Each structure stands twice: as structure tokens, then as C-alpha cells.
Amino acid sequence: MLRRDFLRRTAKGLGAAWLASNxxxxxxxxxPLPQKITAHDEVTLGKTGIRTSRLAMGxxxxxxxxxxxxxxxxxxxxxxxxxxxxxxxxxxxFDTADSYGSHPTVAAAVKQLPRDKVVVMTKTxxxxxEGVRRDLERFxxxxxxxxxxxxxxxxxxxxxxxxxxxxxxxxxxxxKQKGVIRAHGVSCHSIQALRAAAASxxxxxxxxxxxPIGSHMDADPSTVIKVxxxxxxxxxxxxxxxxxxxxxxxxxxxxxxxxALSTGVLDAMTIGAESRKEQDDLTQKIAAA
Numbered sequence: 001m002l003r004r005d006f007l008r009r010t011a012k013g014l015g016a017a018w019l020a021s022n023x024x025x026x027x028x029x030x031x032p033l034p035q036k037i038t039a040h041d042e043v044t045l046g047k048t049g050i051r052t053s054r055l056a057m058g059x060x061x062x063x064x065x066x067x068x069x070x071x072x073x074x075x076x077x078x079x080x081x082x083x084x085x086x087x088x089x090x091x092x093x094f095d096t097a098d099s100y101g102s103h104p105t106v107a108a109a110v111k112q113l114p115r116d117k118v119v120v121m122t123k124t125x126x127x128x129x130e131g132v133r134r135d136l137e138r139f140x141x142x143x144x145x146x147x148x149x150x151x152x153x154x155x156x157x158x159x160x161x162x163x164x165x166x167x168x169x170x171x172x173x174x175x176k177q178k179g180v181i182r183a184h185g186v187s188c189h190s191i192q193a194l195r196a197a198a199a200s201x202x203x204x205x206x207x208x209x210x211x212p213i214g215s216h217m218d219a220d221p222s223t224v225i226k227v228x229x230x231x232x233x234x235x236x237x238x239x240x241x242x243x244x245x246x247x248x249x250x251x252x253x254x255x256x257x258x259x260a261l262s263t264g265v266l267d268a269m270t271i272g273a274e275s276r277k278e279q280d281d282l283t284q285k286i287a288a289a
Contacts, residue, residue: 040090
């Protein structure tokens with residue numbers, strides 16, 4: 001058995017145990033939600049001042065190489081899905097990335113909405129300062145906007161990324177000063193990168209992987225949560241991803257969403273729906289939590 005398959009099966013086994021222990025009738029080992037929560041709640045991302053819906057519309061399910069499940073729906077159905085999310089479910093947070101190939105469709109949706117009423121987050125895979133400078137110009141063209149709300153360094157893995165990618169960080173800081181972007185940050189894909197992000201005052205927004213079974217996460221949930229708590233104490237905006245474990249919890253979304261909300265460490269979360277039915281179901285499960 002390949003190691004990655006073993007780890008995934010182990011995670012699923014642990015997740016099944018967690019979900020069973022937190023099934024109806026069992027005592028939930030979770031923090032009680034302090035108030036009624038909805039997907040369209042307006043939340044503030046840390047100290048950035050950026051206010052957005054609690055649920056972001058993810059556009060990168062199985063996203064790489066310029067495509068994703070959402071992109072593969074086709075431009076018109078994908079645009080309708082984003083617009084439905086805004087008009088019907090109050091979702092004004094668009095989560096995109098260069099590697100997803102979803103910029104043009106997000107642009108088509110944003111074009112039909114008040115720009116100051118939506119939040120656009122994208123990500124660059126470029127590790128070269130001049131390359132990121134070119135990315136920002138291209139991203140704005142592709143997204144059809146004069147400014148981008150949030151730009152992240154995508155998929156940081158190295159524990160020394162805040163030193164290694166200093167040039168990239170400086171370009172994003174300069175872009176913020178010029179009003180080209182409103183906030184900068186990182187999406188982490190290792191516990192070393194996550195800890196470096198927690199220690200860096202440059203990071204304003206962190207996109208962090210969190211679910212109850214540790215699937216596709218940087219470390220086990222308790223370890224990750226401790227790092228996120230440090231981030232929150234420093235005023236960083238925290239957005240959760242991999243809430244459904246990249247599909248491993250797709251058949252138990254209510255429990256996974258309940259877990260994410262009950263940790264109390266997320267300002268917002270991003271989940272990629274692939275149909276209006278899925279999107280409605282996600283918003284209903286957040287309200288039911």
C-alpha cells in the first residue's frame with residue numbers, strides 16, 4: 001500500500017471514530033456555538049477591516065493546471081452559480097486562484113455586481129518578485145477590476161518561506177501601499193509553513209486547512225488549532241479550507257461544518273459547491289449548526 005493511501009485511510013478511520021463519538025445522542029466534544037450562525041453573516045477578517053460573508057464561494061475543487069471542477073462546469077453555468085450564491089444566499093466572497101483557471105468566470109460574475117459589495121481573493125504560485133509584479137497586472141485584467149481585495153502566496157511549504165520569498169512579500173506590500181490590493185497573506189501546506197506564518201507580522205490573512213479527521217491538513221487538528229489561536233491573538237484574518245477534507249467528508253458535511261464552526265478559530269471558510277443544490281445545502285447546514 002502506498003504511504004499516502006495508508007495515511008488517507010488512517011485519517012478516514014480516525015474521522016469515522018470522531019464522527020461516531022459525536023453522532024446524535026452522543027455527548028459532543030465541541031465548543032457550543034455562542035450565537036446563531038449563517039453563511040451570509042458579515043464577518044471581519046482579523047485586523048484587515050475587510051468585511052465579507054462567513055462562507056466564501058470556492059472555485060478550485062480539484063483545482064490545478066488552470067482548471068477545477070467549477071471551471072469544468074462551463075463558463076455560463078459557473079457564472080450563474082456564483083451569481084445565485086450572491087443573490088439567493090448572500091455570499092459575497094469569491095475565492096479564486098491563478099492555478100484554478102477561474103479568474104475569467106469570477107470576472108463575469110463580479111461585472112454584474114456592485115464592486116464594493118464583493119470581496120475577491122486570489123493566489124499566486126510565483127516565487128519571483130518580478131513575476132508576482134506581472135501577476136498582479138495580469139490578475140487585475142483577468143478579474144476585470146482595478147484592485148484585488150486579498151492576494152495570497154499560494155501553497156507555502158517551506159518553513160523558511162518568510163525569508164525565502166522576501167522579494168515576493170515586498171512586492172505585495174508595495175501593492176497594498178498603492179491600493180492595488182487591500183491585504184496580503186498566505187495559504188499554508190505544511191505545519192512548518194503555518195508556524196512561520198503565525199510568527200510573521202507580514203501575514204494579514206491566512207488560508208488554513210482544518211477538518212475533524214486531519215485529511216489533507218498540515219498536522220493533526222489540535223496542533224493546527226493551537227497555531228491558529230496564536231494567529232488570531234495577533235489579529236490575523238483566518239479563513240478555513242479543506243473543511244470537507246477534500247471530499248473525504250463529503251458524505252458527512254453537517255458534522256464537518258459543525259466542527260469547523262465550533263472550534264471558534266475561523267473568521268470565514270471556503271467550500272466549493274458544484275451546483276445550486278450543493279450551495280443551498282451548505283448554507284442550510286451552516287444555519288443548522
